[in-house]
Amino acid sequence: MRRLLLPVAALLLGACGPTGASPGAAPPSSPPSVPPSVPAASMPAASPSAPLPVPGAPVAAPAQTPGWVVGASPLPLRPDGFGQVLPTPEVLRERAMTAGSALPPPPGGVFRSTVGPIGPEVRARMGRTWSPECPVALADLRYVTVSFRGFDSGAHTGELVVAASFAVDVVGVFEQLFAADFPIEQMRLVTDADLDAAATGDGNNTAAFLCRPARGQTRWSQHAHGTAVDVNPFHNPLVKPDLVLPELASSYADRSPTRPGMHAAGGPAVRAFAGIGWEWGGTWRSHKDYMHFSENGQ
Numbered sequence: 001m002r003r004l005l006l007p008v009a010a011l012l013l014g015a016c017g018p019t020g021a022s023p024g025a026a027p028p029s030s031p032p033s034v035p036p037s038v039p040a041a042s043m044p045a046a047s048p049s050a051p052l053p054v055p056g057a058p059v060a061a062p063a064q065t066p067g068w069v070v071g072a073s074p075l076p077l078r079p080d081g082f083g084q085v086l087p088t089p090e091v092l093r094e095r096a097m098t099a100g101s102a103l104p105p106p107p108g109g110v111f112r113s114t115v116g117p118i119g120p121e122v123r124a125r126m127g128r129t130w131s132p133e134c135p136v137a138l139a140d141l142r143y144v145t146v147s148f149r150g151f152d153s154g155a156h157t158g159e160l161v162v163a164a165s166f167a168v169d170v171v172g173v174f175e176q177l178f179a180a181d182f183p184i185e186q187m188r189l190v191t192d193a194d195l196d197a198a199a200t201g202d203g204n205n206t207a208a209f210l211c212r213p214a215r216g217q218t219r220w221s222q223h224a225h226g227t228a229v230d231v232n233p234f235h236n237p238l239v240k241p242d243l244v245l246p247e248l249a250s251s252y253a254d255r256s257p258t259r260p261g262m263h264a265a266g267g268p269a270v271r272a273f274a275g276i277g278w279e280w281g282g283t284w285r286s287h288k289d290y291m292h293f294s295e296n297g298q
Contacts, residue, residue, distance in 0.1 A: 063099035063185055063204065067091050070099070074198035075247055083199030085244050088251035092202065094259065095234055095252075098150035099186035099204075103157035106147040110155070111178045113171045114145045118161065126161065126209075127192035134211035135220045141209060142167040142226075146174040148184040148206075151260065158187025161209035163226035166295065169276040170208070170229065176275075180268040183261050184232060201247030204234035227295035231269055235261035236282075236290035255290070263290055 063070045075083030106112040187206040211224045222228035237249040279297035281289030
């Protein structure tokens with residue numbers, strides 16, 4: 001098997017879709033900009049300290065806690081291109097970090113949001129995460145900013161790219177999470193730096209759009225349509241018998257007791273996304289994708 005190109009970006013937008021799910025829109029005959037063989041799960045978890053590839057753009061500080069800086073330690077790779085699944089380091093077993101944001105906090109510490117088209121600066125930052133081969137046009141995507149509550153209890157501003165048809169609904173979801181004081185570590189755009197970063201297995205970026213096929217399938221991921229969001233991937237990993245993504249998040253494969261930042265049936269994130277008709281990957285039978293919420297359940 002050839003070496004995979006995106007071991008890190010695999011997290012947020014990779015495994016999106018249970019095994020055997022009915023195909024959605026098929027990719028074009030020409031190869032997409034992100035190969036189908038790229039590892040899966042939820043990409044934005046990876047490389048949260050990646051710089052924004054726009055001259056003069058602010059750079060968010062990496063999440064860190066005493067003894068740990070996220071994204072600093074690449075993992076040895078498995079033959080399939082993922083990092084080796086290793087035991088969760090002690091310092092990350094009760095993870096409660098907040099990454100610095102490149103965007104200013106909401107005035108007054110109250111929930112704020114914006115919804116707008118994909119302008120030139122945002123398009124430049126998106127890099128290879130979108131191309132004309134993708135199943136959704138830029139005109140049908142929206143750049144969204146929302147307030148979120150960090151693990152430091154502070155109010156922060158995050159950013160997402162989502163389908164225009166669901167942009168207002170997604171804002172409403174995050175408004176509910178903010179009101180519920182549900183903690184989120186980081187929320188920033190996926191960029192070329194993520195696509196090129198080494199697998200470190202400790203990323204935790206909440207994100208939405210990334211144009212790539214679903215792992216091991218010929219249909220596009222729901223993330224490639226802007227109709228899926230992965231929330232706190234480290235606290236809510238993708239779990240298969242032979243794989244955990246992020247690779248250091250094994251301690252969160254055990255879903256009891258529910259710790260801050262985790263999703264559970266009846267929890268605030270599951271309820272909020274269900275309110276807009278989206279389904280949770282934590283209910284899948286073939287494997288569990290606890291971070292993943294999508295419009296069609298795939």
